[in-house]
Amino acid sequence: MLKITNLQAKIGDKQILNGINLEIKAGEVHAIMGPNGSGKSTLASILAGREDYEITEGEVTFKGKDLLELAPEERAGEGVFLAFQYPVEIPGVSNTNFLRTAINEIRKYRGQEALDAVHFLKLMKEKVKLVEIDQALVQRSLNEGFSGGEKKRNEIFQMAMLEPSLAILDETDSGLDIDALRIVANGVNSLKNKENATIVVTHYQRLLDYIIPDFVHVLYKGRIVKSGGKELALELEEKGYDWLK
């Protein structure tokens, strides 16, 4: 589904990614761990299409297409979704209106008909229940005045609504209390199927108790320095990153 080959990227003069290789197949869950500043969010942002970075080497294909050639909205149309580490507040844009626009733009991209109001509301009701998000939050301006945890939960709600084929969760677990963590994980797990894949960026084993990864990768200084199965996360929890440097 996703193939990253020798991806190198910089911002200004600062080299951040130093040759990343990663292949993700449909149905898999990959965890990416690594110390602060190692480039996890950078990788996630580049996959979603943020333009601040300069790709100096390498390529990324998604379902056979050159992902780096696509605009962010086209990537969403192809099924890429990034749950942001720091979701932005957008006053004056209602969550509902935003989601309806997003869904219908993605449908348009795929050559599908727009969802009418009735079906949209039905879908929303279903997903509100799934991720146990407060109905009041859904009515409000996008993320405006949301607590840290509420923002994260709203990301998962959006993911549930958009049903991406590749979801990238950038530290969606940080700032969540244990109940919220369980709900978020449930949401992710219940959306999981043979056709989609998930990348979970996290610092903590805690989340991986709920979302069991097939692979764990350690990112350090813009490179994947170690990959393994789910046991690797436990080992990291115990020993930290020093032994890998």
Next chain:
Amino acid sequence: MDKFIEYLESEFEKIQTESEVRKQAFEDFKSAGFPTTKHEEWKYTNLKNVFQNSFDSHAKSDLTAEEIRSQLAIYQAVEANILVFLNGNYLPELSKIVSADKDLHIQNLSQPNEISQKHFAKYAPAHEAFVALNTAFANGLLLKISKNTVLEKPIIFHFLNDSTQANPLLQVRNLIVLEKSSQATIIENFVSIGQNLSLSNLVSEIIVEENAQLDHYKLQNEGENAIHVGTTQIEIAQNGKASNTTISLGGKMIRNNLNMVLNGENCEAYMNGLYMPNGNTHIDNHTAVDHAKPNSYSNELYKGVLADKSTGVFNGKIFVRKDAQKTNAFQSNKNILLSENASVNTKPQLEIWANDVKCSHGCTIGALDEEPLFYLQSRGIPKEKARKMLLFAFVGDVLDRLKSDFVRNLVNDSIEKKLA
């Protein structure tokens, strides 16, 4: 410029007025002269090139009654009093007055009347050249909303200027009195056709008597050759309440002077504005709220979205006189520049002589944030659409303040068109 003043002199002779007020006003105009950028209040709005053109007070129009009527279709969502002006002249046969005369009385301003005797040319600053010139030529209506009348049907001024044949010069003057405890919604909508220049010099004087309530809208949707200088003067008596919303979407050069005077206790004044110039358009909003008596409240929110090479000016004055203790005044001006070539000058100006007051003001100028744009795009929304959503969100709190759904829809449609 001298040629233009000569033209005005000959035109003034032609009207052969007996009115001392008008004669004095013309003298005042001549001694003031048109402002240049040396004038503190006109620093950023340069009229020099305007007066290199000639203008015609009697510009003709070929528009048929049918063509004008078809323009009025935009108002059909509401039952309203519609007053049609073509090139500055009131057209009673195309206008429609649906309110009863006992509630809403309308007559020509120059027809003798004790109300105009009492109020005409008493409020808008007489020493300002444009106001003085307008007073000299004043061409328009007197409206009176009777005591205790809640006028359900709005009053719409449809100001159409047609520059297909000449460069029209318009000097519309309206005097509107909301008598004690009355209530009215008044909409001024400015539209134009034609490729020549036009120059509108408009003055609206509005008296809000004790306990009366006014919602006033000025909607500017003129073409790119229309020059507009306008003064809206609103005088509010005790317990009176007034709002003005000025939405400027099109024109070549716009200068709006909005003066609100709170002349009694417990007055409320709201000033909302939105300006969205593009191309080479210049929009200058000078607002002044004058708190003369204690315990009054004013709230001002102006927002600008400036594209291309357009320029904007916001000057917001708040006066709090010595008597006006316990005044509460709030002002905010926020701007988004959509291009590196667009610019805006914003200046709050507070003059406070009382000591027990609450005043706050703030202004911002910036580009459209990249972060929200990327967020929306990452959810599948194309960049242009995402920009539009964010701009709508930015102007949203001004639109939210519009009390009339009818006006909101009208404005929404114009903004949609503008952003398309």
